[in-house]
Amino acid sequence: MPGDILKKRKIAVLGSRSVGKSSLVIQFTENQFIESYYPTIENSFTKSISYKGVDYDCEIMDTAGQVCIRDEYSILNSKHAIGIHGFVLVYSVTSRNSFDMIQIIYDKIINFCGMKEIPCVIVGSKIDLSQRSSRQVQATEVEDLAKANRAAWIETSAKNNVNVAKVFELCLAEIERKTPTKAEPQASRCLVM
Numbered sequence: 001m002p003g004d005i006l007k008k009r010k011i012a013v014l015g016s017r018s019v020g021k022s023s024l025v026i027q028f029t030e031n032q033f034i035e036s037y038y039p040t041i042e043n044s045f046t047k048s049i050s051y052k053g054v055d056y057d058c059e060i061m062d063t064a065g066q067v068c069i070r071d072e073y074s075i076l077n078s079k080h081a082i083g084i085h086g087f088v089l090v091y092s093v094t095s096r097n098s099f100d101m102i103q104i105i106y107d108k109i110i111n112f113c114g115m116k117e118i119p120c121v122i123v124g125s126k127i128d129l130s131q132r133s134s135r136q137v138q139a140t141e142v143e144d145l146a147k148a149n150r151a152a153w154i155e156t157s158a159k160n161n162v163n164v165a166k167v168f169e170l171c172l173a174e175i176e177r178k179t180p181t182k183a184e185p186q187a188s189r190c191l192v193m
Ligand SMILES: Nc1nc2c(ncn2[C@@H]2O[C@H](COP(=O)(O)OP(=O)(O)OP(=O)(O)O)[C@@H](O)[C@H]2O)c(=O)[nH]1
Pocket: 016, 017, 018, 019, 020, 021, 022, 023, 024, 034, 035, 036, 037, 038, 039, 040, 041, 063, 064, 065, 066, 125, 126, 127, 128, 129, 156, 157, 158, 159, 160
């Protein structure tokens, strides 16, 4: 049915290693939090999300953590950009380095796709740890970063299930907002040459 095709959305979750990308996605799709750390290679999850009365069939791609700022190729490959409707960029509020990576990853996606802007939510994870004076990134900083890149932002705790569903609602909102017409977003505007 053509209507079904229109509602499919593909979301990529990117960010530094160990910031909580898998935990965010697993809390959202499976309602559980895993305390142990298992580095991700690549994982795909599906979930229906109801947003503004419309059901979206979402595929959420959990990626391997980006390791090194100078390693151009560790940051992105075509799988993380082609056919993706929206991006969730995750840093940990307890890690300044992971926050610094966000602009780098954002710029990589923009360059890779040849677009001026992308539907994107910047996520500050692990706020349950920020009480213990281990916060390294303030909310005002991510607010400024999001404003500069015309992105949405939010702080979350996968552990306590705080704002987890909101991340994906915001991402759908960004996808709809940055889609110029009422037609299907052009998810494949990135071309492989
Ligand atoms: N306290 C707390 N710990 C968290 C939270 N989210 C994730 N963690 C922990 O942080 C560690 C890394 O979490 P992952 O979800 O595996 O991180 P990741 O970004 O997917 O890691 P890579 O696969 O290496 O990219 C794990 O030990 C998690 O239990 C959170 O909201 N609060």
